[in-house]
Amino acid sequence: MSLCFSLAALALPLPSQADSTAVNGETRAFSIAPQPLYGALSALAEQSGVQFVYNSELVKGIDSPGVSGLYSLEAALTRLLKGSGISYQFNNGNTVKLEKNAVAEPLTATTMPAVTVTGKSGYADSDPYNPDYNRTSASAATKTDAPIMETPVSIQVVPRAVMNDQKTTTIKDALENVSSIRPQSSLGLSNAYIVRGFRNGRVYRNGLVANGLGIGEGAQFDSANLERVEVLKGPAAVLFGRIEPGGLINLVTKKPRDEAYYSVEQRFGAYDFYRTEWDATGPITGDKSLSYRFSGAYQNNKSFRDFNFNDRVLVNPSMTWRLSDATEMSLEVEALHENYQVDRGLFAIGNRPAPIPVSRSFIDPNDPVDTNSKVNLGFNLSHAFNDNWNLRNRFLASFIYDKNISVKPANGFTVEQFLDPSTGNRRYARNIFSQTSDNETYTTNLDLTGKFKLLGVNHQTLIGVDYLRAVGNYQFYGNYQDPVPGLEIDIYNPQYGIDPSYYADALTTPSDGGANHYLFRDDWYGAYFQDHITLWDKVHILGGGRYDWARTGLGIGNSASTADAALPSRRDEGFSPRVGLLYQPWTWASIYGNWTTSFGANNDITTSGATINPEIGEQFEAGVKTEFFDQRLSTTLAYYHLTKENLMTRDFNSPDPFASAAIGKARSQGIELDMAGRLTDEISIIGNYAFTDARITKDFSGLQGHRLNNVPEHSGSLWLKYDIHHYEPLNGLSFGLGLFAAGQRQGDNDNTFVLPGYARLDAFASYTYQLGKSRLITQFNVRNLLDKTYYESTDPFQNAPPRVGIYPGAPLTAMGSVRLEF
Incomplete structure (x- = not known):
């Protein structure tokens, strides 16, 4: 949108007050300090109603x-606009239009009648200058423009x-601001999350699946091209x-704008961290029917x-x-490539992580x-038949490729039996494993x-159909279970430097079981409907349903052709x-x-080969939502009770490390509190708390x-920004403090060890310089300010058993940045 709606009535007076001031020309006390014009206008809106x-460019x-x-x-x-070259026009209703070189109409009762209005943000949601922490709508919930409230x-x-x-680089850090979400990495990649107790390996992008099937589950999700991250709690299968x-979890990417905006940012920090981000958008044609955007990061x-390292x-x-006022078409390409070193993590001894430095790695x-x-590759076409x-x-077409080779603990199930008692449990065996x-x-x-x-x-109706086809090819080489002589390592005094010939031998070594090719296939058809009914402007009824037809298959063999020949086909439908009911x-x-x-077909097999x-x-x-301070601060308090049957997990009793079993039934219930927005025009907040009781309630092992x-059981965060x-000498200065905490967690479903609880303190300070029509922002962030030792998660047995895949959090980390916007 070319207009930035500065609907900045942030603390509205009573209608009678607005009428007295605006219509009769009565004087009143104003107190607005010298500052950037957009902030001064926001303050005036708050004080006058x-x-x-x-246009934000104005x-x-x-x-x-x-x-x-x-x-x-x-x-x-008039005084606020002095010297700006901007004039104003009072329109019908309690609105004022600002424009360049326009002549303002006199302020009269005719041109500005008394109207009660609802205060809103001074920016469009997609405006890159928007500093607000809260949003009043999200596309992930209903696929419509219905407000969250x-x-x-x-x-x-x-x-x-x-x-x-917060200077996030991947969505893992952004999601720390949402209740009941925990990261669960594999090989150190930020590609899967636990939401309300259940692991979710699929992330959506603009409403469509953005990562594939099979082992690994896909590449990282960098934050450089994101406008926002949406989280819809609970089963979402009815629409997706x-x-x-x-x-x-739905990622909303940056879209082309019909007004020019450019930014470039350089970050630098601890551990030789260097990152460059850029964003450029604007119209291509004079009539603004064609626009572009090019964003990215290195x-x-x-x-x-x-x-460990990363080069991404x-x-x-x-x-x-914009073919016409009614029809719009978009094309988007996203390409990510990274060279990195897999992280095999740490391991447990007894019921705790091993007492060794979190920096220590047992790769080589x-x-x-x-x-x-x-x-x-994304495509979007929309057409409006009329206003309704x-x-x-x-x-969306998604292509994901990953190839890695690393030294790893020798046994596929636990590391402790390979600790050598004769050395005081100092040494354990390793092997070399490669996968594509x-x-x-x-x-x-x-x-x-x-x-x-x-x-x-009133009805707001949705009718839709969707289709998904996914194919995943996976193959591995080397020993995943048997030790390789000569690769033993002392966990307290490790000696590194494996001869490169070991890696060459591993790449030519067939797997322990001989079957090292896996082929995954999914075909998924769905038809759905939804109706949002509004009664008396206070009661909202949301109803809908979805029918799915799914065909899945997983073939295993000692080559791609044999895996394809062995591919079974299972059909499910549901x-x-x-x-839902909401009263406002x-x-x-x-x-x-x-x-x-929700309905989710399982594309996996048991150790016996059964689907x-x-x-x-x-x-x-059930829950309560509020919007305080004229929509500046939004909160949601929710209680939920969630169950899942036929929950898949790795079969620890099978010699096949990739065999799965349905553990029966699991239940998660809890209370969540989320808040985001502004307490005043200077204080912003985003925070959450979650109490989660997630257990296995029915099992056969x-x-x-x-x-x-x-x-x-307990987790949460609080981030405050001022x-x-x-105060004129310090105008443009911002600083913030954040606390991110989690209680102790079980490291595996067998509950054989725990990860200790932690509280991490983060902080930042920034200063914004006005350089004509441009802005220069310098910023300094510190993560884990108190340098606490903590552990984020364990591997979900995706690439390692949980006991040998413990991923620690980073110690004290500092980062500086400089961003120019013009």
Whole structure:
């Protein structure tokens, strides 16, 4: 959108006050310090109750002298705009339009009647200058524009402003701001998360699956091209298909804009960290029917972990063509390539992580460089038949490739039996393992949305279909279980330097079992509907359902051809309903409840070769949503009870390290509190708390009653930011402090060891310089300010048993950055 709606009535007076000041020209006290013009206008809106409408480019780089004393609204506005070359126009309603070289109409009762308005952010959600931490809508919940306050499900949004302030580089760090989400890496890659107790290996991108099937689950998700991260809590299968019942993570990428914006940022920090980010967007044609965006990042760094490093580049070109006022088409390409070193993590001794430095690694400096890459090709077509009915088609093709080779603990199930008692349990055996994963995913959907009235009742209806096809090829070489003589290592005094011939031998060594080729296939069809009914502007009923047809298969062999020949085919189908009710007694408060289910076909086999029945999820949820301070601060308090049947896990009793078993049934229940927004025009906040009780409730191998792995009973975070606007010598200075905490967690489903709880303190300070119409922002961030030792997660038996795949968090890490926006 070319207009940035400065609907900045942030603390509205009573209607009578607005009428007295605006219509009759009465004077009142204003106190607005000299500051950037956009901040001064926001303060004036808050103190007067008007809304300003203007293009963000209009005020960029312009300072205001402020205003202090008794003035009429018109006089106060005139003083704020002094020397800016901007004039104003009072429109019908409580709005004021700002424009260049326009003539303002006189302020009269005719041109500006008294109107009660709702205060909103001074920026469009997609505006790159938007500093707000809260968002009032999210596309992931209903695939419509329904506000979060009117939607009877729990939804959280982490906007670009938070990612900028916290200097996140992957979505793992951004998701720390949302309740009930825990990272669960594999090989040190940030590619999967636990949501409400259940692990979710699939991340969505603009509403479509963004990573493939099989081992590894895909490349990293860099944050450089993201506008926001949306989280829909609970089963989301009704609109999105195959997804874990804990919730859905949806990445919303930056879109082309029809007004120019450019930025470049350089970061530098501990462990030889260097990162360059860029973002450029604007119109290509004079009529703005064709626009572009090109964003991306290059990052090169070492690690606090010995021998680990990363060399990553991300490019994201996109283009939007507005064929007419009703039709728009977009094309987007995302390409990421990284050279890195896999991280095998640490291991447990007894019921705790081994008492060794978190920096210590048991891979080797002679390990070959590993490679990870992905390409996403996205297409979006939308057409508005009229003001009420719209048709949208999306398509996404995702190609992900990963190849790595590393030295690893010799046994596939536990490390402790390989500790040599004769050396005081100092040494353990290792072997060398190589794997290659190549995944392709094609997914598309077609959605028809419409608004209409039937018998006096408002409806917002969605009808849609989608299709997903995914193919994953996986192969591995070397020993994953038997020790290789000569590779033993002393865990307290390690000696490194493996002869390169060991790696060459591993690449020609067949697997222990002989079958080292896996072929995964998914074909998924879905049809769904949804109706959002509004009664008396206070009651919102959300109902809908989805029917799925799924065909899955996993073939195993000693070559690609034999794996293809052995590929079984299983067909499943099922219906997933969702109903929700929300009551909004006041504009600032909503009470809601919902019941929903999910259907997820299991593309895996047991040790006997049998396929596994579909996973079925079910959730009951109730909660309260609020919007305080004229929508500046949003909160959600929710209670949920969530169950999942036929939960898959690795079969520890099978000699095949990739064999799976359905442990029966698991249950997660808890309480969540999320908040985001501004307490005042200077203090911003985003925080959360979660109490989670996640357990295995039905099992056939002795796990009944055990806690689900990596799920703390108590967790949460609080991030506060203070922007100085009203003290002229320090205007432009911002600083913030964040606390991120989690209680102790079970490291595996067998509950044989625990990860200790932790609290991590982060901080930042920044200063914004106005350079004409440009901004220069210098910033300094410190992560883990108190240098605490903590452990983030364990491997989910994706690439290692949990006991030998413990991933520690980084110690004290400092980062500086300089960003120029113009």
